[in-house]
Amino acid sequence: MANHAGPDGHADAPVFVAGHQGLVGRALVRRLQAMGQVNLLLRGRGELDLTDQAAVRRFFTEERPAVVYLAAALVGGIQANNRFPAEFIHQNLAIANNVIDAAHHSGCQRLLFLGSSCIYPRLAPQPITEEALLTGPLEPTNEPYAIAKIAGIRLCDAYNRQYGTDYRSVMPTNLYGPYDNFNLETSHVLPALLRKFHEAKTSGAAEVEVWGSGKPRREFLHVDDLADACLFLMGLPRERFTAATTPTATHINIGTGEDIAIGELAALVGEVVGYRGAIRFNATYPDGTPRKLLDVGRLRGLGWQPSVGLREGVAATYRWYTNEQLNRPGKS
Numbered sequence: 001m002a003n004h005a006g007p008d009g010h011a012d013a014p015v016f017v018a019g020h021q022g023l024v025g026r027a028l029v030r031r032l033q034a035m036g037q038v039n040l041l042l043r044g045r046g047e048l049d050l051t052d053q054a055a056v057r058r059f060f061t062e063e064r065p066a067v068v069y070l071a072a073a074l075v076g077g078i079q080a081n082n083r084f085p086a087e088f089i090h091q092n093l094a095i096a097n098n099v100i101d102a103a104h105h106s107g108c109q110r111l112l113f114l115g116s117s118c119i120y121p122r123l124a125p126q127p128i129t130e131e132a133l134l135t136g137p138l139e140p141t142n143e144p145y146a147i148a149k150i151a152g153i154r155l156c157d158a159y160n161r162q163y164g165t166d167y168r169s170v171m172p173t174n175l176y177g178p179y180d181n182f183n184l185e186t187s188h189v190l191p192a193l194l195r196k197f198h199e200a201k202t203s204g205a206a207e208v209e210v211w212g213s214g215k216p217r218r219e220f221l222h223v224d225d226l227a228d229a230c231l232f233l234m235g236l237p238r239e240r241f242t243a244a245t246t247p248t249a250t251h252i253n254i255g256t257g258e259d260i261a262i263g264e265l266a267a268l269v270g271e272v273v274g275y276r277g278a279i280r281f282n283a284t285y286p287d288g289t290p291r292k293l294l295d296v297g298r299l300r301g302l303g304w305q306p307s308v309g310l311r312e313g314v315a316a317t318y319r320w321y322t323n324e325q326l327n328r329p330g331k332s
Helices: 023-034 052-065 080-081 085-105 140-163 187-205 225-234 237-244 262-272 297-302 308-324
Strands: 015-018 068-072 109-113 166-172 174-176 209-213 219-223 252-256 278-282
Touching: 015 023, 023 140, 023 174, 023 225, 068 085, 068 225, 068 278, 080 085, 085 109, 085 140, 109 140, 109 225, 109 308, 140 166, 166 219, 166 225, 174 225, 174 308, 187 209, 187 252, 187 262, 187 308, 219 225, 219 308, 225 252, 225 297, 262 278, 262 308
Parallel strands: 015 068, 068 109, 109 166, 166 252, 174 219, 209 278
Antiparallel strands: none
16 A cells, blocks of 8 residues: 555645544544554544534635545444434535535545445345445435435545546445444444443343344444555555446445354354353344345455454454543543
8 A cells, every 4th residue: 555645746645534533534544644644634523523514615725635534424323323313314414515525626636435334225135236226225224324325425426427536435334443432322233232241241240131133144344454445445546446346336345245143243242251141132122234244346356355353353342442441531
C-alpha cells in the first residue's frame, strides 16, 4: 500500500477520515499512521457536525482534503434501529449527502464510502453477491439505515458518472474490535455478548440471556482487517477497481467469507471470557435476517484476504475491553 498522493503528486496530501472517533474511523487512522500518512484531517463532532451542510461545505473549502474516508455514521443494533428509525435514516442520509457533495465542490477527486451489508435484501441468496443489491425487500428492523447506505452508494455513482470523480464504495460485513460500542442498549451482537458474559462471570450469575433463538448466522470481520482492506482498495488504480465491478453493482464486499450461528458465537465468547454458567436464548426478541454471509470473490480476486481469525479477534477485543474500556472514566 502506498501513501496517498494529491493532484500535485505529494504523498503527504491531506486525508480526511470522517468519523475518526468511531470503531472504523479509529482503525483507519491507526493504519494510515502506520503507513506513514502524516497529514490527517481529524474533526470530532464537537468541531464539525457532519449533518450540518454549511459547516461541512466550509470545512472542505478551507482544508481541501485530497482523499476522504467516509466512515461516519449513526450505527446501532436491532433495538436501537427499532427505537430510532427517524434518526437512523435522517442523520445517515445527511452525512452522506453533505460529505460527498462538499468533496466534489472542493475539488476532491478520491473518496471511499463505507456502507453496510444490511443494504442487501433480507432473503438474498447466500452468500450475497454485490449484484443482489435492490433485488428484494430489506430487513424491516434496519431498513431506514440500509436505505441511507444505499443512497450513499448511488450518490457516489452519480457523481462519478456526471463529474468524473473517483468515489468508491465498499460494503463491510459485521465488524468488531477495539473501541466498539459495548452499551447494551445500542450495541451490536458481538460486543453485547462480550459485556454480558463478562458481567455474568464477575457477578457469578448462573446463566446468561442471549436475545433471539441463537439460530441466525452471521459473518464477523475484525476492524483492523477492514481498515487494511480499505487501504488496499484505495491503493488500486481506478481502472483495476472499476474492472472488478459492474454497472449495476459498483461496490465491493469486504468480509471473511465464513459465518457462524449466534448460538455458536455465544459459546465461543463464553469460552474466551471464561464463563462457566448456562446460556439461555430468549426467542421473544427478534432474530433479524436469518443469514447474512457476503460473497467476497471480487475482493479475493483483487488479491486481498483477512488475517485475523474469529477466536483470535474476539480474545483480543475482550482484552481491550477489560484493560481499556473498564478502566477509563465515564465507562458504560
